[in-house]
Amino acid sequence: MVETTFILLLVGIFAGSLGALLGIGGGMIIIPILSVMLGLPMRYAIGASVIAVIATSSGATIAYLKDDLLNLRVAMFLEIATTIGAITGAILTGVMDGKWLEVLFGIFLIYSTYNMIQKLRGKVKVDATGVQDDPLARKLKLQGSYYDQLDMQEHSYQVTHVPGGFAMMYGAGLASGLLGIGSGVFKVIAMDTIMKMPLKPSSATSNLMMGVTAAASATVYFFNGSIQPHIAGPLAIGILIGAAIGTRLMQKIRPRLLRMIFVPILFIMGVQMILKGFGVMH
Secondary structure, eight states: OHHHHHHHHHHHHHHHHHHHHHTSOSHHHHHHIIIIISOOOHHHHHHHHHHHHHHHHHHHHHHHHHTTOSOHHHHHHHHHHHHHHHHHHHHHTTTSOTHHHHHHHHHHHHHHHHHHHHHHTTSSOOSOTTOOOOHHHHHHTOOEEEEETTTTEEEEEOOOOHHHHHHHHHHHHHHHHHHOOOOHHHHHHIIIIISOOOHHHHHHHHHHHHHHHHHHHHHHHHHTTOOOHHHHHHHHHHHHHHHHHHHHHHHHSOHHHHHHHHHHHHHHHHHHHHHHHTTSOO
16 A cells, blocks of 8 residues: 555656646546556546646646746636537537547647657747737737746747637547547647747646646546545645646756657657547557
8 A cells, every 4th residue: 555655656746747847737647557557447547637637737837827937818718718628528428429539639649749840850930939919819918928047038929820729729628528538738739839839838828727627527527436535645746746846847948858758748649549549449
C-alpha cells in the first residue's frame, strides 16, 4: 500500500510537470500508467485522470496568473465553444458512433504534428510578429502580452482567425463529451496553429481552460464511484508538486524545445486515436 502510494505520487509529479509545461492536463500519461502498468480498472484510471486534470490546472493557473502568461479573455471566450461542444457530445453519446470522430481527430493530430515539424524546420513562421488582429479579436480585445524570462523582454501579440479557433474548440469539446478524452492538445493547437498565439501563452491558457471543462465532468465520475480517494489523493498531491515544477520550467525553456517535446506527444496521440477508431486498440 505504501509502495503504491509512493508510485502514484511519482506518477503525479511526472504527469503534473509535463501537463503544466505543455497545457495537456496529464491524462494521456496517467491513464496508460494506471491501467496498463499498475493494473487498475479503466473506470478508476479515468476518474483519477479527471482529478489529475483539475489538479494540474489549479496548480499551473495560479503560477501562470502570477507570471502574467495566460490570456484570460481568450480563455473565457473559447471556453464557451468547448462547453457547448461538450454538452453536444454528451447528448449525442447514446445516438452517435464516436469511431469516425476518433479517426478524424487522429488524422488532424497527425497533420498538426507535420505542421509543428515544419515550424521546427523553419518552413512555417513561428513568431507572433506581423500577425494582425481579425475584426472579432479587435472587438473582443483578445490581444495580449507576456514577459519572457529567457530574453527579459515583454512580448505583445495579436490574435487572428478567431472563428476558426472557436470552431476547433467546439470540436475539442465535442470529442471530450462524446469520446471521454481530454482536449488539452486541441486547445493548444487552436491557439498556437490556428489563432497564431505564441506557444507559451497558448499552453498557459490551455491549463486554465482544461480545469473548467474537467470540473464539470468530475461530479458525474464522483457520483458513479469512479473516483477512488486512495488513488486520486496521492496522485493529486504529486500533480500539484509537478505543476509547480512545470510552470517554473516554462519560463526557462525556449519555445523551440517546447515544440520538440510536443511533436512526439501529438504523433502518439494521433496514431492511438486512429487505431482506436478502427478498433485495433481499446
